[in-house]
Amino acid sequence: MSLFKTRRLAIATIVWWVLLVYIVAGIAWWFIALQTQSRQMTNYKLQELKMDDPRYEARLNALNDEEQRKTAQYIGEGSTFLLLILFGALFVYREVRRQIRLQLQQQNFMMAVTHELKTPIAVTKLNLETLQKHKLDEQKQQKIIRAALQETSRLDTLANNILVASQLEGGEYNQAKEELDFSTLVLQALQDLKHRFPERKWQDIVEPDRTVKGDPLLLQMLVNNLAENALKYSPKESPITITLKKEGPRVILSVKDEGPGIPENEKKKIFNKFYRSGSEKTRSTQGTGLGLYLCKEIARDHRATIKVSDNSPIGSIFTVTF
Numbered sequence: 471m472s473l474f475k476t477r478r479l480a481i482a483t484i485v486w487w488v489l490l491v492y493i494v495a496g497i498a499w500w501f502i503a504l505q506t507q508s509r510q511m512t513n514y515k516l517q518e519l520k521m522d523d524p525r526y527e528a529r530l531n532a533l534n535d536e537e538q539r540k541t542a543q544y545i546g547e548g549s550t551f552l553l554l555i556l557f558g559a560l561f562v563y564r565e566v567r568r569q570i571r572l573q574l575q576q577q578n579f580m581m582a583v584t585h586e587l588k589t590p591i592a593v594t595k596l597n598l599e600t601l602q603k604h605k606l607d608e609q610k611q612q613k614i615i616r617a618a619l620q621e622t623s624r625l626d627t628l629a630n631n632i633l634v635a636s637q638l639e640g641g642e643y644n645q646a647k648e649e650l651d652f653s654t655l656v657l658q659a660l661q662d663l664k665h666r667f668p669e670r671k672w673q674d675i676v677e678p679d680r681t682v683k684g685d686p687l688l689l690q691m692l693v694n695n696l697a698e699n700a701l702k703y704s705p706k707e708s709p710i711t712i713t714l715k716k717e718g719p720r721v722i723l724s725v726k727d728e729g730p731g732i733p734e735n736e737k738k739k740i741f742n743k744f745y746r747s748g749s750e751k752t753r754s755t756q757g758t759g760l761g762l763y764l765c766k767e768i769a770r771d772h773r774a775t776i777k778v779s780d781n782s783p784i785g786s787i788f789t790v791t792f
Contacts, residue, residue: 731786774792
C-alpha cells in the first residue's frame with residue numbers, strides 16, 4: 471500500500487476511534503446524569519413523606535419501584551442506543567477501509583492495464599514495421615508473425631477478461647447452461663496454447679467423455695486463465711500439466727506448475743479482484759489481477775469450487791471441482 475494511502479487509512483482510523491470514544495462517553499454521561507436526577511427526585515418525594523402516614527410503607531415502596539423502573543428504562547434505552555452506534559460505527563469503519571483499499575487496487579489495475587496495453591501494441595508495431603522495411607527469409611518472417619500473434623492474443627485475452635468481469639459483476643452476462651464435453655473443450659484449449667506458446671512444455675492427462683453443465687465460453691476462459699497464470703510464474707524450461715479426471719460424481723480440473731509457489735497468507739487473497747502480489751512499479755510479471763478473480767467467479771457460477779495448493783517439491787496446483 472502506498473505511503474499516501476497508508477496515511478489516509480491511519481487518519482481515518484484515528485478519527486473513527488476519537489468519535490467512537492466521544493459518543494460512548496456521551497452516552498455514559500447521559501446515563502449518569504439521568505440516574506442522578508432520578509435519585510434526586512426520589513429523595514425530594516421521600517422528604518415529603520410523613521412517618522405517621524398510614525400509607526407510608528406503600529408510598530415508600532411505590533417510590534422505590536418507580537426509581538427501579540426508571541433505572542431499568544435508562545439501561546435498556548442506553549444499551550440499545552449503544553449497540554446501534556457500535557454496529558453503525560463498525561459498518562462505517564469497514565466500508566471506509568474497503569473503499570480505500572479498493573481505490574488502491576483500482577489504481578494498481580489502471581497501471582497494470584496501461585502496461586499490458588502498451589507492451590503488446592509496441593511489440594506488434596515493431597514486428598510489423600520490421601516486416602515492412604526488411605525482406606526477411608521465410609523462417610524469420612514466421613517467427614516475427616508468431617510473436618505478433620502472441621501479443622495480439624494477449625490484447626484479446628485482456629479485453630475479454632475486462633468485458634466478462636464487468637458483465638458478470640453487473641449481472642448482464644447471459645450464461646448458457648448446456649451439457650458439454652469438457653474433455654474436448656480442455657483439449658482444444660490446450661491445442662491453442664501449444665500453438666501460441668510452442669516453446670513451452672505442456673503435459674496433459676485428460677480423461678475422455680467428461681461432461682459438465684455450463685457455458686462453453688466461460689469454461690474455456692477458465693482453462694485459459696489458469697494455464698496462462700501458470701505460464702507467467704513458472705520457468706520456461708519447466709512443464710505445465712493440465713489434468714481432467716472424474717472421482718465419483720465429481721469432475722476435477724487441475725493445472726500444475728513448477729513456479730515459485732504461493733505463500734500461505736496469499737492463497738485466499740489471489741482470488742480477490744485486482745489483487746496482485748507486490749507493487750505495480752516493481753513487479754515483472756504480466757497481468758492485471760483479473761484472471762484468477764474471473765476463475766473464482768466462473769467456478770462459483772458453475773457451482774464448482776476452486777482452490778490452490780502446493781506442488782511438490784515446488785510450484786502450485788490450481789484445482790477446480792465440479
